[in-house]
Amino acid sequence: MTEQTTWIGTSWKMTKTLAEARAYARVLAGCDWAPGIRPFVIPPATAIATVAEVLSPGGAVLVGAQDAHWEDEGAWTGEVSVPQVKDAGARLLEIGHSERRAHFAETDERVNLKVHAALRHGLLPLVCVGETAQQRAAGAALDTVTAQVRAALAGVPATTRVLLAYEPVWAIGEHGTPATPEQVRDVVTAIARVAGPARPVLYGGSVSLDNARDLLDLPQVSGLFVGRAAWDAGGFLALADLAAQPAPQAPGGPYS
Numbered sequence: 001m002t003e004q005t006t007w008i009g010t011s012w013k014m015t016k017t018l019a020e021a022r023a024y025a026r027v028l029a030g031c032d033w034a035p036g037i038r039p040f041v042i043p044p045a046t047a048i049a050t051v052a053e054v055l056s057p058g059g060a061v062l063v064g065a066q067d068a069h070w071e072d073e074g075a076w077t078g079e080v081s082v083p084q085v086k087d088a089g090a091r092l093l094e095i096g097h098s099e100r101r102a103h104f105a106e107t108d109e110r111v112n113l114k115v116h117a118a119l120r121h122g123l124l125p126l127v128c129v130g131e132t133a134q135q136r137a138a139g140a141a142l143d144t145v146t147a148q149v150r151a152a153l154a155g156v157p158a159t160t161r162v163l164l165a166y167e168p169v170w171a172i173g174e175h176g177t178p179a180t181p182e183q184v185r186d187v188v189t190a191i192a193r194v195a196g197p198a199r200p201v202l203y204g205g206s207v208s209l210d211n212a213r214d215l216l217d218l219p220q221v222s223g224l225f226v227g228r229a230a231w232d233a234g235g236f237l238a239l240a241d242l243a244a245q246p247a248p249q250a251p252g253g254p255y256s
């Protein structure tokens with residue numbers, strides 16, 4: 001199946017009170033989404049239920065969780081499980097974000113266990129992959145990222161739906177530099193070769209209104225995964241609007 005959908009999503013990371021989460025979700029709940037736009041929002045665990053309630057189960061906006069344990073239950077103090085985030089209203093599970101890989105011992109093996117846990121409970125996995133600046137400087141960007149994808153998808157049937165996000169570590173956050181469209185194209189092409197052409201690959205890392213158009217125009221990219229630029233609802237909607245607009249005509253097109 002060819003994926004025509006454009007995914008526009010945000011993780012709020014460790015931001016927002018319940019009141020802030022509810023206010024944001026209410027703005028999204030009142031929106032008519034353009035055909036082909038698939039919005040998703042990933043609140044902190046504390047706000048999943050609130051956001052899911054406002055956005056209603058089965059609504060246009062998918063609600064996700066930023067992480068969950070690979071075991072269904074047990075003595076894992078401080079963790080939440082996939083059945084618990086599902087119970088709270090999550091339908092998507094973000095796995096392997098570079099902040100979790102860097103600070104919380106999220107190994108490729110654990111990423112794979114979490115992918116299987118998500119699939120076991122019917123959640124859509126969103127697997128984040130990306131190389132560090134050192135790995136890129138050493139010419140190892142493609143090898144690093146394709147190894148992460150291979151490990152994440154080990155034992156997953158080729159026809160099973162999984163989303164991927166290419167998020168170079170050096171592009172993320174306030175000190176990040178957004179990747180160029182050429183860099184994104186090369187890595188996303190390599191990811192698709194390993195993951196299979198039917199699996200959508202999103203880009204994330206300092207996405208903003210300034211660079212979103214060029215990234216969305218890459219035929220290899222199926223959407224954007226956004227942090228700071230979508231932490232207020234207006235920013236999210238501006239990016240979704242932009243994604244819904246057709247690409248401008250290239251010079252030499254019918255209107256030149």
Ligand code: PGA
Nearest residue numbers: 172173204205206227228
């Ligand atoms: P950023 O975060 O857009 O704030 O750089 C992106 C991400 O971590 O997915």
